[in-house]
Amino acid sequence: MKISRRALFASAAVLAAPGVLRAQPAPPPILFIHGNGDHAALWQTTLWRFESNGIPRDRLMAVNMPDPLSRDDDLVPQPNRSSTVEQTDRLTDFVADLRARTGAPRVALVGNSRGGNPIRDFVVHRGGAPQVSHAVLCGTPNRGTSDWPESRNREFNGKGPFLTRLNGGTTDVVPETDFLTIRSAWNDVYAQPRAIWSPTPDRPTGTDVDGPELRGATNLVLGELDHRETAYHWRAFREQFRFIVGREPGHIAVVPEARPVLDGIVTQSAPVVTNRPVPDAVVEVFRTDPETGARIGEALHRRTTGADGRWGPVTVASDWPLEIVVAAPGHTTTHIYRNAFPRSSDVVHLRPRALAAAERSAGGVVVLQRPRGYFGIPRDIVLLDGRQPATLRPGVAVAAAATVQLPAAELGRPVVGVFNTERIVARAWPAAEGRISVAELTW
Structure with missing residues (x-):
């Protein structure tokens, strides 16, 4: 594994001469960018972990992209959806804001999935490298999720104009900025040789499990972590912290x-x-x-x-x-x-x-939701109201939610959701009143 030059320098900086202890340089402020359709709240546990290791909260910035969903065609305006140009423009403004707020000349950028696209565009193609010390891309589909001709202008098309431009050089990085990618060995739903995420699950995608890697970067593989866990899992946090701060975190658990x-x-x-x-x-x-x-x-x-x-x-x-x-x-x-x-x-x-149309006739609906990862069977224990949800299938983790419907006679009783060691208790409310319950997992 290639080690970041800045990580090596930071680790060595505490000792300038035998017996002389020097203060370690402060790490750069860190800006976190979420993925397609997501929001800043997904970084909540990551922020807590950085804070628990002494990074001041005012040097950590998790942002909301206003319209987080990509366009069906990146070149055609679409209501409530954003283009690649808009995403990079917003990131440029966020970087300027964080630098102005902290007085830091450079910041570190960490992105999950789609959040890595504006990072690459800003740093490598918009001249942002002098403002960015570290770039960490977690599960970003750098070679696309497919190369299908009918969706050629999609942001995530490996042969589309956006990724063709990003991937067209002899390297994917620039020397001024240290790049790290974090990917799954096999369990990222959007880095697969076949389109298991689509209505045509056997169709070849033109990419593979190594699609998130970048030429010239430190490319790290974290076993069976899923698409979101490559950003939000504690193992991913450890690698983000080591790469940016230059030392091991003192705490993995949140203080x-x-x-x-x-x-x-x-x-x-x-x-x-x-x-x-x-x-x-x-x-x-x-x-x-x-x-x-x-x-x-x-x-x-x-x-x-x-x-x-x-x-x-x-x-x-x-x-x-x-x-x-x-x-x-x-x-x-x-x-x-x-x-x-x-x-x-x-x-x-x-x-x-x-409430989905099929749920409106139920007495009550409870959704077990995992924002920071997917449910993997048999990797995970997932129980909702005492049973493993029938919609969860073995193999690559593809689902982040499971639902149970209760008859009206059972409203008001506890409904327990279990995800490995996390247990959460909810109650169902009348769907007829336009109400729904969400048991939202933290980890």
Whole structure:
């Protein structure tokens, strides 16, 4: 494995002469960019881990791309979707903002999936290298997800204009910036020789499991991690930290705070998913019983969002599971059940979840959702209401959610979700009232 020059220099910098201890240079501020259709909240546990290792919160910046979904045709405008040019323009502004805020001459960039595309474009093709010390791409489909002629102008087409330009040189990197890629050995749904993610799962894609690698970069393979875990798993955090900071992290687990403060924004999920704020949404926060999911007392917090969509802040304890209710105009009322937040976060972004047509006739619906990874069978233990969901199939991890429907007579009882060592308890609410429950896993 190629070792970053800056990592070597940083590791050696503590000793300038025998017996003389010198302070290690401060690492650069770090900007985190999410993937296609996602939002900054996915970096929540990663931010906590960096903070737990002494990186000040004001030097960590996880951003929302306003329209996170790519266009069907990158060259044709599409409502609530973004082009590659728009993504790189926004990243350019975010880098300028972080540098101005911290006074740092250079920053580090970490991107998951689509988030790696504007990083490459900015650093290598837009002259951004003097502003970027490190670039970490996690599960980015650098050789595309397919090369099909009918979708030639898609951002993720390996033979399309965008990736052809990015991949057209003799190397994929520039000497001024250290590049690291993190990929799965076989378990990334979007780096496969056949299109298992599509309605034609046996069709050849023109890429393979090594598609996220870059020529000239440090290319790291992390076993059976899935597409999102290459960014958000604790193993990925360790490699990000070592590469950027130049030493091993002292803590892999998150160090809790006594009284975390939570905040974020409500974002749009209907008619199209965006990260644009939703005004006039009513958000309530309740403490819940960890065994039953029942509310304990009155609401800890209640607020109607303004134009900025912000719903907090609220102060909680680091051992309180919570129910967060989001009633947003034009959206299904969503009851989000979360395990205790160990640390403060200002990226607790709330995206209401719609009721599917087939779910509206149920008494109640509970969704077990894993934002920072997928469910892998038999790699993972996944149970919802005492059973492994029938929709989860063995093989490459492809699903991040599973659903159970309850008859009306069973509303109000605990519904338990299990993902390996994480256990979360929710309650079903009447679907007839336009309500849905989401048991959102933290890890």
